[in-house]
Amino acid sequence: MSLNDVDQFGRFTGFVGLGHYISLFSDPQFIAAGWRTLIWTVSIVAITTVIALFLAVVLQQKFRGRALVRGLLLLPWATGLVIVSLLWRWMAHPDFGAIGHVVNAIGFPALRVEWLGNPALAFPLMIWVGIWASIPFTTLVLAAGIQSIDTDLYEAATLDGASQWRLFRDITLPQLRPVLAVSILLNVIFVFNSFPIIWVMTEGGPAGATDTLITFLYRKGFRFYDMGAASATSVVVFAILLGFAILHTRIMWRNVLR
């Protein structure tokens, strides 16, 4: 399909060779969406992993109310992404939203603006929503990883007089490496493919300024019925995902299969 002209009903109307790819790669919107996808994926996964690692470590220690905190942490995950995105869209409402209310209350009334109408604010906000939604799953996976670390290691190190920070740096972190790899990889795939947050909050707008490759692809295919551009984008996305797939086998299935 990416090598032919196709009308909106899926009928082939002529062979164009690499034409779709050439026009795709000379489309500044596509290139920008590609870079934005990179920023989107890297920043969400990196920040999520750091916060989730902190949470997983703290939740491993006993304190009053731990069960409650653990339960509440799962809330963003129990909420489907569409509801999450709608909720944040309401909170970003320029006149009556909670974000405006909060920035006003803590003394920055100048920030009570149209968050989603300005790409310089909308995109970081959506990145935060992505982080917010990814934390529960990541924390759960990392907590599971920490739980399977041999307790004797900690006891021995504590007897040797190691500090909490040393325990974390010299035992938790190295022992957790394979689990971290799995969680980062899964998150990269989820976040790269993520569609609802951006689509519900801005539809990639204004004027494609918050597009990632996935929303770009969806708009080309299902809004403009530009099947050539859409399928060429699909192939590009496919190639990137294939790269992830190879990593995926190396990392996730290596331990499972011998």
Added chain:
Amino acid sequence: MIDVTYLREGLPTRLMRFGLLAFILVLLLFPFIEMLSTALKPRSTLYAWPPAWFPAVPAWGNFLAIWSDVPLALYFWNSFVIAGGATALATLVGLPAGYALARFRFPGRQLFLYFIIGTQMFSPVVLLLALFLMLNAMALLNTHAALIVVNAAVALPFTIWMMTAYFSSVPVEIEEAAILDGAGRFRILVDHFLPIAAPGIATAMTFSFVNAWNEFLLALTFLSDAKLRPLTTGIYSFVGRYEIQWHLLLAASLVAIVPVFLGFLLMQRQLVAGLAAGGVK
């Protein structure tokens, strides 16, 4: 479980750590407070500046109105059918697949793996058009069966991965002894593998169920009949062309979250244990 003490740790470090924890919790939970507060606002105070942090007179009626304004009970049922069906199907297919991958060395095993992984890579968006044409050709558009099958397919890679991880940990000797006793493959699977894999199965089922329950795009594309809608697309009826009824939308959303959240709370221990013993090692 680590209960190594805080002996070597000063009070300031502890305070800082729990301060940070509290801060993250506030960031994570504030949207839910806002959700509840909006869900309890009467229509008239929705658009007011400054907004109330919490409505002075909670409009509990919103939580009644959602059941009559849209067929919410029907949407609930549809979600149960789709998510339950997809979970059952993914588990039924995933169990023998995981067993085969863990135990048999067959030609094309590697290829099969790549194939499974390949399917996990794809965002439904990329496959949407192709799926639509396929389901259309099979006359499955506008049926729950379509969503059950596609959601199960989405859940399968993770299910198979989990099962394979668990089944690989069953010692071969147990199996050999059972074969000597004259047990068939199926008996062995039921008697020896299922009990060991129970936490893994529970984890995989929870994942399948939650993903199908929260799925939106497939339901939006494949179901045009309003009577078949699950909660996710059903709730969207509060998003009008000109105005979104935020108070009702968020009230219905809260109700939709409850079963999943309760399920999570019940399964939490299992989830962590399942992930720990299964793949993430």
